[in-house]
Amino acid sequence: MEVDYLFQIGDNIVYPMHGVGIITAIEEKEISEKKQEYYVIKMLIGNMQVMIPTGKISSIRPITDIIALKHITNIFHHGESDRLLPWKQRYKVNTEKIKTGKIQECTEVVRDLMRMKKEKALNTSEKKMLDNAHEFLISELGLIKGITENQIKSFC
Numbered sequence: 001m002e003v004d005y006l007f008q009i010g011d012n013i014v015y016p017m018h019g020v021g022i023i024t025a026i027e028e029k030e031i032s033e034k035k036q037e038y039y040v041i042k043m044l045i046g047n048m049q050v051m052i053p054t055g056k057i058s059s060i061r062p063i064t065d066i067i068a069l070k071h072i073t074n075i076f077h078h079g080e081s082d083r084l085l086p087w088k089q090r091y092k093v094n095t096e097k098i099k100t101g102k103i104q105e106c107t108e109v110v111r112d113l114m115r116m117k118k119e120k121a122l123n124t125s126e127k128k129m130l131d132n133a134h135e136f137l138i139s140e141l142g143l144i145k146g147i148t149e150n151q152i153k154s155f156c
Helices: 054-059 066-078 087-100 103-119 124-141 149-153
Strands: 012-015 019-031 034-043 049-053
Touching: 012 034, 019 049, 019 124, 034 054, 049 054, 066 103, 087 103, 087 124, 103 124, 124 149
Parallel strands: none
Antiparallel strands: 012 019, 019 034, 034 049
């Protein structure tokens, strides 16, 4: 049975809320008496392995390319932050942004929380969110072909 997949073994991908990973295999598994194809992904953060059904590929995306870097840099350095939201509402909005898996949304979260951190100490939840989102962002930037170390450092 020949199947065409959107992703291939060796592809770098982003899995929302988990970060970047590499597809190490495509395997057929039988779970609850149903055979299904799965992407086996080695996550670079946390050294964990996940399996995602090939039919659920909408939850993963390829790594951003160098062409999008200028836009991402602009968001990070020049975008506007909404500082008027109460922290619980801001936390919910930021969580939803990270769940999208879009690098632009993650960049906004990192930018906004880093700006807030300069003004006052973040609470424990937002501090953890900043650390995770920043790690996701930097790990993806590190896999973009053609990006320089100085460009990555500009997000620190």
